[in-house]
Amino acid sequence: MTDAALKTFSFKLVSPEKILMDEPAVQVVVPGEEGDLGVLKGHSPFVVTVRPGVVSITKEDGAEAHKIFIAGGFADISSENCTILAEEAIAVSELKQDDLEKKLADLKEDLGMVSGDHDKKRVENAIKVVKAKLSAVTGHLHA
Amino acid sequence: MPSLKDYRDRIASVKSTRKITSAMKMVAASKLKKAQSQAEASQPYATAMAEMLARVAASLPADFAGPKLLVGTGADQTHLLIVVSSDRGLCGGFNGNLARRVKKEVVALKEAGKTVKIICAGRKVYDVLKLEFAKDILKTYTGIGQKGRIDFSSAREITDFVLAQFEDGAFDVCTLMYNEFKNVLTQTPTAQQLIPFKMPEAAASEAQDKTVAGPVAPYGFEPEESVILGQLLPRNLGVQLFRALLDSAAGEQAARMTAMDNATRNAGDMINNLSIQYNRARQAFITKELIEIISGAEAV
Numbered sequence: 411m412t413d414a415a416l417k418t419f420s421f422k423l424v425s426p427e428k429i430l431m432d433e434p435a436v437q438v439v440v441p442g443e444e445g446d447l448g449v450l451k452g453h454s455p456f457v458v459t460v461r462p463g464v465v466s467i468t469k470e471d472g473a474e475a476h477k478i479f480i481a482g483g484f485a486d487i488s489s490e491n492c493t494i495l496a497e498e499a500i501a502v503s504e505l506k507q508d509d510l511e512k513k514l515a516d517l518k519e520d521l522g523m524v525s526g527d528h529d530k531k532r533v534e535n536a537i538k539v540v541k542a543k544l545s546a547v548t549g550h551l552h553a
Numbered sequence: 554m555p556s557l558k559d560y561r562d563r564i565a566s567v568k569s570t571r572k573i574t575s576a577m578k579m580v581a582a583s584k585l586k587k588a589q590s591q592a593e594a595s596q597p598y599a600t601a602m603a604e605m606l607a608r609v610a611a612s613l614p615a616d617f618a619g620p621k622l623l624v625g626t627g628a629d630q631t632h633l634l635i636v637v638s639s640d641r642g643l644c645g646g647f648n649g650n651l652a653r654r655v656k657k658e659v660v661a662l663k664e665a666g667k668t669v670k671i672i673c674a675g676r677k678v679y680d681v682l683k684l685e686f687a688k689d690i691l692k693t694y695t696g697i698g699q700k701g702r703i704d705f706s707s708a709r710e711i712t713d714f715v716l717a718q719f720e721d722g723a724f725d726v727c728t729l730m731y732n733e734f735k736n737v738l739t740q741t742p743t744a745q746q747l748i749p750f751k752m753p754e755a756a757a758s759e760a761q762d763k764t765v766a767g768p769v770a771p772y773g774f775e776p777e778e779s780v781i782l783g784q785l786l787p788r789n790l791g792v793q794l795f796r797a798l799l800d801s802a803a804g805e806q807a808a809r810m811t812a813m814d815n816a817t818r819n820a821g822d823m824i825n826n827l828s829i830q831y832n833r834a835r836q837a838f839i840t841k842e843l844i845e846i847i848s849g850a851e852a853v
Contacts, residue, residue, distance in 0.1 A: 424601055426705040426795055428594040444775055456773045457605060459784055484785065486605050493601050497705065497788070528717040 418470050419451040422493045423478065430499050431478075437468040438492050439475075440485050447485075449492050456487040462542035464502055465494060477502040479546050481539045498539075505547045514540045557838065560831035564824060571820035577643070578813035584701075585737070585806035591702060592734070592799040602785070602792050609782050612772060617779055622786040625749030626725045631668040633691075633724035634658065635715070635747070637731035637797050638678035639805040640695055645812035647740060647805055648677040651732055654742035658730070659686060670724055674711060674798065691718075698802050708795035716787055719748060731797040732804040738811060740804035745797070747790055 418434035438449045441463030447456075460483045466475040483496035517540060521533045618624060636655050638648050655671075655678065662669050671686060673679035673693040683690060692714060697707045718724060727748035732740040774781055 422597075422601075424598045426595055426598045426708075426792060427591070429597050442775060454773060455771070456775065457609060457781060458775045459781055484602075484605060484781070484788075486601065486608075495598060495601055495605070495788075497709070497791075528713075528720075532713065 417451055419449075419453075419489070420491050421467060422491070423465070423480075423499060424493060424495055425499055426497060430496075431467075434470060435467050435492070436470050436472075437475075439466045440487075440492075440494065441465065441480075442485070447487075449487055452489045453487050453492070455489070456485075458485050458487070459483075460485050460494065460496070462539045464546045477546075479505060479543055481542075502546050505543055507544065507547045510540055510544050510547065514544065554834070557831065557834055560827060560834060564827045564831065567820050567823050567827065571817055571824070574813045574816040574820060578810055578817060581806045581810040581813060585803060585810055587701065588799065588803035588806055592796075592803055595795065595799060599792050599796055602789055606782075606785055606789060608772060609774070609778050609785060612774070613778050613782065620779075620783045620786060622719070622748055622790070623750050623782070626722070628725045629667070631670065631724040631726070632662050633670045633672065633715070633718070633727040633748075635672045635674065635711070635727065635729045635794070636678050636682070637729070637794075637801045638673070638675035639801065640676045640697070640699070641805075642677060643812065644805050644809035645815075647732060647808035648675075648681070650740075651730065651742045652678045652681040654744075655682065655730055656685070658728075658744065659689070672711065672715070675801070697798060703795070703798050703802055705791070705795055708791050708798055712787070712791040712794055715748075715790065724748075729794065729797055731801045732808075734800045734804040734807065737807045740808055745793070747793055750786060750789065 417436050421431065421433060421435035421438055422429065423431040436450070440447045440449060440458065441461050443459040443461050446463075447458065460480060462480070462482045464477050464479050466477045468475045479500050479502050480494065480496035481498040483494060485495070486493045514537065517533060517537045521530070521537065524530055524533055613619070634655065636651070638651055642648065659669050659671070659682075669686070669689050671682060671690045673682065673690060674697060676693070676695045679690065679693045679695075694707070694711060697703060715727060719727070726746065729745045729747050731743060731745075733743040734740055
């Protein structure tokens with residue numbers, strides 16, 4: 411076994427429709443609800459909820475980290491495994507800033523029009539996700 | 554007695570019907586394959602979700618009551634049935650069996666003095682149920698999986714509605730009714746209780762075995778267990794529903810394949826019978842002509 415193989419653990423990114431990613435990784439940064447977590451091999455067992463944000467995965471070839479946006483979910487971490495359950499995932503490089511800004515404007519408009527608590531909550535959640543996507547693209551926070 | 558031409562026309566029409574049914578059978582077979590592979594692809598998420606639920610539930614403090622989705626509202630007066638059927642017919646007893654099962658359930662609940670509400674996913678069972686229980690149907694979803702595949706968002710949409718209703722206190726118990734895909738030949742109408750959620754016991758004990766055999770360190774949770782559980786349960790509802798939608802879609806195609814296979818075979822039998830009758834009629838006609846000619850010649 412090479413040195414790199416010793417340090418890797420199995421990383422899985424799963425959506426309800428299919429497995430999006432299943433390969434060994436050296437480090438994964440998970441955007442936990444209460445703060446980001448860097449996961450390396452031998453991490454203590456942990457279950458965390460994930461906020462909408464960017465997961466970055468460093469593979470054993472040491473190349474640049476893969477950045478994937480996920481719209482919230484759960485992560486199950488043990489010493490040999492890290493499984494992220496995400497309902498929606500998209501590579502950060504595929505997000506377009508213009509589209510997102512337009513969508514954000516549309517959603518804000520919607521928010522003014524909807525009535526009822528549940529609809530409002532739904533739109534607010536959608537806005538939260540789009541904002542998180544925007545910050546993933548631009549690299550700074552969108553309040 | 555039908556003329557020779559009548560026979561020829563009937564044979565031609567049955568033949569074209571046979572062509573259609575055999576084509577439908579093949580289409581259903583290929584769609585079935587797709588639906589099955591989609592169902593397979595959704596397995597890992599469901600398994601991981603079940604494991605996580607079991608893990609969280611196992612480490613909950615004993616005195617923790619749990620959210621309403623798990624323990625229920627404490628009553629069971631109003632029942633919500635989510636019925637998953639197909640949008641299209643021509644699939645044998647697939648929708649009929651389910652509709653009969655649902656009707657039985659609704660009648661039984663009503664006799665016990667409960668209130669029943671129904672959500673239909675898929676047009677076919679709605680068409681049957683609306684005849685008797687039109688006022689109990691809350692909402693109907695159609696066009697799920699029309700694009701050849703089922704998106705998780707369809708399940709999400711229904712779940713959101715159900716959860717909103719639950720928060721409003723519109724029902725106490727929610728049961729999912731769908732055709733479970735056993736194999737290509739059998740699909741059984743099944744009822745699965747979603748709210749309050751019944752933890753599958755096999756999964757729970759399995760996860761416990763794993764934690765015993767696996768890492769020594771106890772699981773950490775962030776945020777705390779009860780909060781995670783509160784978020785997992787609504788998602789799990791979506792997963793269960795999504796699984797039912799996929800199962801039902803695969804079952805529909807399998808049922809259609811079987812039904813169309815039978816129809817093709819029946820059409821073949823019918824063509825054979827008709828051909829025999831046609832030949833008999835043709836021979837009778839020739840014999841009759843011969844007799845006429847001979848008796849004509851004898852008369853001369």
